[in-house]
Structure formats: structure tokens, C-alpha cells
Amino acid sequence: MTSNQPSPFPAPCPRTDVLIVGGGLAGLSLAVALGRAGIDVTVAERASLDATVDPGFDGRVTAIAYASWRLLEGIGAWQHMEAHAQPILDIRVTDGAAAVFLNFDHRALGNEPFGYLLENRHIRLGLLRTIQDLGTVHLQYPATVDGMEAHPGGVTARLGGHGALRAALVVAADGRKSPLREAAGIKVLGHDYAETGIVTTIEHEKDHLGIAHERFLPAGPFAVLPIAGRRSSLVWSEKHHVAKAILALDDDAFNAEISKRMEGFLGTVHAVGPRFSYPYAVHVAERFCADRLALVGDAAHGIHPIAGQGLNLGWRDVAALAELLVDTARLGLDIGSPLVLERYDRWRRIDTLTLATVTDSLNALFTNDVAPVRLLRDAGLAVVNRIDPLKRFFMQHARGTVGTLPRLLKGEAL
Amino acid sequence: MADSNQSSIDADEVARFEAMAESWWDTAGPFKPLHRFNPARLRFVRDRAIAHWGRDPATLKPLDGLAVVDIGCGGGLISEPLARMGAAVTGIDPSEKNIGTARVHAAQSGLDIDYRAMTAEDLAASGSRFDMVMNLEVVEHVADVDGFLAASGVLLKPGGLMICATLNRTLKSLAMAKVGAEYVLRWLPRGTHDWKRFLTPAELSGSIRRAGLSVIALQGVSYKPLKDEWVLSGDTGVNYMVVAVKPAS
Numbered sequence: 034m035t036s037n038q039p040s041p042f043p044a045p046c047p048r049t050d051v052l053i054v055g056g057g058l059a060g061l062s063l064a065v066a067l068g069r070a071g072i073d074v075t076v077a078e079r080a081s082l083d084a085t086v087d088p089g090f091d092g093r094v095t096a097i098a099y100a101s102w103r104l105l106e107g108i109g110a111w112q113h114m115e116a117h118a119q120p121i122l123d124i125r126v127t128d129g130a131a132a133v134f135l136n137f138d139h140r141a142l143g144n145e146p147f148g149y150l151l152e153n154r155h156i157r158l159g160l161l162r163t164i165q166d167l168g169t170v171h172l173q174y175p176a177t178v179d180g181m182e183a184h185p186g187g188v189t190a191r192l193g194g195h196g197a198l199r200a201a202l203v204v205a206a207d208g209r210k211s212p213l214r215e216a217a218g219i220k221v222l223g224h225d226y227a228e229t230g231i232v233t234t235i236e237h238e239k240d241h242l243g244i245a246h247e248r249f250l251p252a253g254p255f256a257v258l259p260i261a262g263r264r265s266s267l268v269w270s271e272k273h274h275v276a277k278a279i280l281a282l283d284d285d286a287f288n289a290e291i292s293k294r295m296e297g298f299l300g301t302v303h304a305v306g307p308r309f310s311y312p313y314a315v316h317v318a319e320r321f322c323a324d325r326l327a328l329v330g331d332a333a334h335g336i337h338p339i340a341g342q343g344l345n346l347g348w349r350d351v352a353a354l355a356e357l358l359v360d361t362a363r364l365g366l367d368i369g370s371p372l373v374l375e376r377y378d379r380w381r382r383i384d385t386l387t388l389a390t391v392t393d394s395l396n397a398l399f400t401n402d403v404a405p406v407r408l409l410r411d412a413g414l415a416v417v418n419r420i421d422p423l424k425r426f427f428m429q430h431a432r433g434t435v436g437t438l439p440r441l442l443k444g445e446a447l
Numbered sequence: 448m449a450d451s452n453q454s455s456i457d458a459d460e461v462a463r464f465e466a467m468a469e470s471w472w473d474t475a476g477p478f479k480p481l482h483r484f485n486p487a488r489l490r491f492v493r494d495r496a497i498a499h500w501g502r503d504p505a506t507l508k509p510l511d512g513l514a515v516v517d518i519g520c521g522g523g524l525i526s527e528p529l530a531r532m533g534a535a536v537t538g539i540d541p542s543e544k545n546i547g548t549a550r551v552h553a554a555q556s557g558l559d560i561d562y563r564a565m566t567a568e569d570l571a572a573s574g575s576r577f578d579m580v581m582n583l584e585v586v587e588h589v590a591d592v593d594g595f596l597a598a599s600g601v602l603l604k605p606g607g608l609m610i611c612a613t614l615n616r617t618l619k620s621l622a623m624a625k626v627g628a629e630y631v632l633r634w635l636p637r638g639t640h641d642w643k644r645f646l647t648p649a650e651l652s653g654s655i656r657r658a659g660l661s662v663i664a665l666q667g668v669s670y671k672p673l674k675d676e677w678v679l680s681g682d683t684g685v686n687y688m689v690v691a692v693k694p695a696s
Contacts, residue, residue: 071507186555362507364489365528372474
């Protein structure tokens, strides 16, 4: 060769259509959706497979909104997790001191539940079982991404321990501190909250009847989420230093703190299993795409857990991106093209900004203990409760059936 | 595959083709209108092939096993998608530059496409025969339409499909394609199109019938400026496509 131009032909190496970096719930769901449609997918996760399914890895529970349930059903994953699911039949929103409360009964919208509560561990296991049945999804655990290089027609990723891999598109599903997002120079807007979420599972004397409770205590929201059996998951917000002190209590004192906040509505309660803590923050990436890169889930956004929409927002990314990629692949077009990624960015970023702003203001409203604000919000809850159309609007938001929905969230096939 | 391509082209030429491939395939570059137009055309081609050969619409490779020739393939904007859909694609173009460009890009994309710098008439004379003949944005550029379509007909196996896409000769197309696209929107270089050479659907259909094929469908394609998107429509006044089939002998 006399030319000093770099060769336009990349060195031969294994190929995949889509490389998903991060084996979290959003990344695995996307892998299943794409793999089911015949797209070849590789998932690279930094942790080992055994570590990610350990009961101590992720103690959170996810409220699967009705629309997200349709996605899991549509990609064939629900059958592998439904045995562990608790349907949400009612949502009761209570203000700590006032008697006024907001009651959302699922029957106002038909017979379907609002959604389901599932331990994240069971969602993860269900997705992994679904992947076992697909020949199109390859798991590379544990693998780190040591570098990425875009060139005409694709991108080459160097995977620590697994060599180089060529893909048409890389998806960053690598969490809120997304190293891929940072390497692409995409900035995030947002801020940390003063609260930490304490997460634990409790057993209780009385049946929960499938009712989810959100109690707005002066320190912040205290959610009691029914899960399978006479058990509930607590998501409990406190200022960082208070949370730290509570997490350090012995079992009896910890149970006493819980009982004080429950006021006995489920009878006697006690915590079972480990205690987890998650500091709250809100962030939205300024762009959801870059050259041959798309951001999904926490890599693209994180919102206050007040409305229980975090992962549901991630599933909206998954449904939208899967639809765009499958439609593009069916026409034989390049799935990593800017034409596809720009459409994804436009579709998802607006929706995310709206929800992030709404939940951010909700939190400011409900953690404020100034008397006039209290009075206004109590009146507000009572008004929402009496006006049917307004209530239906909030309920549809809880179900995730508002906005320009991807086909998978409408219960249609890809 | 990369090696066999490289051996027939010298390194400086590869660099030149690489630069041209970049321009052909830049979705915001000089060929932006074609990139915008492509999804609607490909969807039509895919749907017609699925209907004709009874293929599964959910699969990613509905053209699996079909031999397709893309006449006037340029940089490969149609050849590559057809190859990804499973077709065995031959791309021909009289321009050596275009063929070199298309070869470089196919290698970069990891696609196996048989690109040749030749005319439809020469390919027909060589004895090659295909299940599908694609004549997209070609007939408005050829001097002898009857001769060209006769050669296209020879390239087709009995029972095979030919799809033509072109521009109608109407006042609307003069305003939109010639004045609008070339002068106002600057989508295309000035002089790309000679409006007087555009064919009406009746003229094109007549020419296709004289080549021994039967016209089975006529489809309009319209641009939606607000969505910046092309859609299939009943309006054949500017862009249209014709589907023809070669009778089984």
C-alpha cells in the first residue's frame, strides 16, 4: 500500500447488529424485544451473571405500569415472571396529618389492574429466562468496554476479556453514571435531592388486598407497596443523615420506626431481609443519542421516585427504540443511521423532560411543611378526588397510557 | 471479501472512493433527499415482493434467495438494503466512479454485493437473469426508453417482477421536482433533471408493454413537508412507481 490513508476496511472481527452495554432491566428488556424480532444482539455487563441475580444485588421493587406490562407480555417475558407478581388494585394517596386522601380504584378505568408490583430480582430472572429461549441474544458477562471507535458503516468496541466486536449500533444502558454517555461527551442536567430512599421488605399481620399506599409524611413520601404473600416493600424517604441513623438501628428499633409510620393499618409488622439505600437525584441527558450511540433507561434519565415512574420511563425508551430499529431493519436500512437516532431522541426526550419536571415539582410540594402550602395541597387532593376527568388523567399517567405510545406499549406486535 | 475488493483497486483510488462513499452515504449531505425518500420506496418494494412470492412480513430477510439486479445503482443506496433483506444483489451503473464507491461502502458495511460497471443492455447480452429488476430513478435519464426497457425485460426470469420509480411530466412536477428541488430547496444539483424527458404513467406503461411485460400496479408517492417524510399516496402527479410482471412462458 502506498497510501498513508487508514484502511477503509476494518480488521475482521465478530459482528453483532446491536451491542447493549449494561445488563440491567432496561438493557435486558431491549435485548429481548430486538432479539425476538430477529435482530442479533450482544449484551455486555460488567458484573458476573451470578452476582446480578443474587438476592443482595438489587433490593428494589418495581411498580410495572399497565403499559409496561403490555410490553413485557408482548416480548414474551411476562410468562417467566408473572408467578411472582402482585396486581395493584387500588392506589391510596394520604397526607400524613390530614384526613383528606386521594383514592384511585382501578375499576374506574375498566377491569385491568393499574399494574403489577414485582421484585426487581424476579424481573431480571424472568428476562434472563426469556433470553435462553432466543437464539439471537448473546450475553457477555462479565465484560467491560475498554474503548469504542466509530467508522463508516459501524462501530468497533473493545470488550475487556472478550476481544473486539463490530456493531451497527451501541446502546448505553449502563446506569445513571453511564461511562458511555460521558465518553460521548453528552452532558446531563439535574440535581441531587436532600433525601435518601430506604428500601426494605416487611411482613405484616393483615392482608394488603392489593392496595398500594403512598403516605406523604413531613420528611417525604413513605410508600407501602404490596408484593406476593402477606408482604410489602417499603420505600421510605428521609434526609440523608436521618436515613443513615435509621439504617444503623438494630432490628427491634428499626421495626419500631416502621410501625410508628404505618399507624397499624396492616397490623403488626416486621422487616425481613436486607436493608437497601438509594440517594435520590433527578437527571436528564441533554441528548439521547450520539454517533452510533443511543441512551436508554437510567443512562438517559433518572427522576424522583415519588410517582414510581423511573423504570417505566426506561421501558418507554425500550419500546420506542425497539420499534424504530425493527422498522428500519425490516427495510434493510442501517439501524445506526443518524436518521433513526434523531427520531429516537425527539420522541423520547420531550416525554422525559415533562415527567421529570412534574415529579420534581410534586416532590417540592409534598415535602413542604409550611402551613399554607399544606392547606392548598390538601384542598388540591380533595379536588382531584372529586373531579372525575382530572382523576382519570392522573390514573392514566400512573398506567403509562398517555402520549405518543410505541406499538409495544399499546399491546400491539412489533 | 475485503481482500478480493482491494486487489482490483489501487490504494489512492480506494481513498478517493472512500471520500465519495462518505458523501453518498452522509444522510445530511448532497444525497439527503434520496435518504429521506428511501424508506417509502423500500417499503413499497418489500411489500410487493412479499405479496408476489408469499413471504412472511415479520421476517428481516423477506427477499431471501431472490436474485435482484439494481440498475443505475449509484453508491448503492438501494442495493445495500435489498442485500440486507436477503436478496442476492447485482448492482450495475455505467459510471466506474459510482461502482468503486459502492464497492467500498459495501465492504465497510460487511455486505456481499456483485457491483459491475456496465449497462443493462450489456448485462442482458451476457445471459444473466433475475427474479427482480429495479429501475429506480433511471428511465428519466436514458435516451432510448423502449430499448432500455426491452433489455430490462430480457434480464427478468419468467414470473419475475420489475419495479420502476420515476417522475411524471406534469406542471406540478415541473414546479416541485425541477424548480422546487433543484432551485428553491437546493436538494439536488441544478441540471439533475430534464423535465422534458419525464414520462407520464401512460407513456411508461406503454413502453413496458412493448417490452413484453404486464403492468400490475401504479402507485403515487408524495412528500409531506411538515413531517419531512415521504408517503405512498394516490397522487401520481410528481413521483410514481410502476410494478410489472413478466408472464410465465
